[in-house]
Amino acid sequence: MHLALIGYGNIAQSTVAWLAERPVARLTVLVRPTSLGRAQDDAALKHAAPVVQVTDQLSDLLQGAPDLVVECAGHHAVAEAGVAVLHAGFDLVLVSIGAMADSDLAQRLQQAAQAGNAQLILPSGAIGGIDLLSALALAGGVNVTYRGTKPPAAWAGTPAAQACDLDGLREAHVFFEGNARKAATSYPKNANVAATLALAGAGFEATRVALIADPAATGNCHSCSVESPAGRFSMTIENAASPDNAKTSRATVYSVIREINRKRDRVVI
Ligand SMILES: NC(=O)C1=CN([C@@H]2O[C@H](COP(=O)(O)OP(=O)(O)OC[C@H]3O[C@@H](n4cnc5c(N)ncnc54)[C@H](OP(=O)(O)O)[C@@H]3O)[C@@H](O)[C@H]2O)C=CC1
Numbered sequence: 001m002h003l004a005l006i007g008y009g010n011i012a013q014s015t016v017a018w019l020a021e022r023p024v025a026r027l028t029v030l031v032r033p034t035s036l037g038r039a040q041d042d043a044a045l046k047h048a049a050p051v052v053q054v055t056d057q058l059s060d061l062l063q064g065a066p067d068l069v070v071e072c073a074g075h076h077a078v079a080e081a082g083v084a085v086l087h088a089g090f091d092l093v094l095v096s097i098g099a100m101a102d103s104d105l106a107q108r109l110q111q112a113a114q115a116g117n118a119q120l121i122l123p124s125g126a127i128g129g130i131d132l133l134s135a136l137a138l139a140g141g142v143n144v145t146y147r148g149t150k151p152p153a154a155w156a157g158t159p160a161a162q163a164c165d166l167d168g169l170r171e172a173h174v175f176f177e178g179n180a181r182k183a184a185t186s187y188p189k190n191a192n193v194a195a196t197l198a199l200a201g202a203g204f205e206a207t208r209v210a211l212i213a214d215p216a217a218t219g220n221c222h223s224c225s226v227e228s229p230a231g232r233f234s235m236t237i238e239n240a241a242s243p244d245n246a247k248t249s250r251a252t253v254y255s256v257i258r259e260i261n262r263k264r265d266r267v268v269i
């Protein structure tokens with residue numbers, strides 16, 4: 001399998017570390033020019049695949065004709081590279097799903113997938129239950145509410161810092177209430193889960209979201225309540241944060257690896 005990664009931050013590096021256990025045949029990593037030297041020098045890459053290319057040129061990635069491309073770089077990268085990858089005919093796992101809250105970009109991604117006969121794969125990421133939610137949505141009339149809770153430090157550098165005194169919080173504070181579109185666009189590194197639920201279930205406008213900073217939180221907590229004529233469920237997922245990025249749950253990394261394995265394995269679950 002020829003795997004391509006867009007971005008070489010927390011998720012990509014953790015994925016590469018895991019691939020040492022089960023390497024791919026070939027690996028291409030697309031980074032920004034400022035990160036090229038750092039990525040090229042990373043010794044972990046040579047354990048992930050016998051053939052590795054690190055590049056800052058999207059054209060290199062496309063010319064290599066990868067079997068699967070995984071975007072794990074952020075919303076801007078989706079706009080910069082996602083459409084081109086799909087249009088060129090390569091299946092794309094979109095980790096930064098919240099980028100789909102931009103309806104123009106979502107439409108261009110869908111059209112590119114159609115034109116390139118490629119698949120846009122939306123992984124479950126930091127949450128679960130997407131299988132049942134997307135099934136219930138087919139029955140119609142689905143209602144979804146989501147509460148995303150993280151420690152104050154995980155909200156640093158986001159609009160939450162203007163909405164409240166993150167460092168001074170003594171108890172859980174709801175700093176955002178609104179729909180999934182507003183959540184995903186306002187918190188691109190923290191509310192991809194809201195977008196995932198919206199795309200699987202009731203859509204961006206109807207999915208109700210609350211975002212919470214909680215000084216007592218020890219990880220990233222995702223609570224979701226789903227009601228539909230065909231069934232209802234609620235769940236609370238308590239994820240450990242990534243050691244290198246408090247905003248991102250470790251589960252997201254394993255969700256990416258799961259998609260890689262689903263592409264290369266004969267039996268998939
Ligand atoms: N679906 C889900 O449930 C979740 C989704 N996410 C999404 O995953 C993204 C990545 O998470 P994580 O790895 O933890 O974040 P990091 O910030 O650790 O890594 C992102 C990396 O992407 C690089 N990058 C940014 N833009 C580009 C570009 N245009 N081309 C190539 N590389 C680029 C950055 O490079 P540089 O170092 O040069 O700045 C950085 O190294 C998050 O931004 C978020 O959108 C996160 C958690 C859950």
Ligand SMILES: O=C([O-])CC(=O)C(=O)O
Nearest residue numbers: 190191192193220248249
């Ligand atoms: O990783 C998480 O816990 C969730 C997250 O950042 C997101 O939804 O963007």
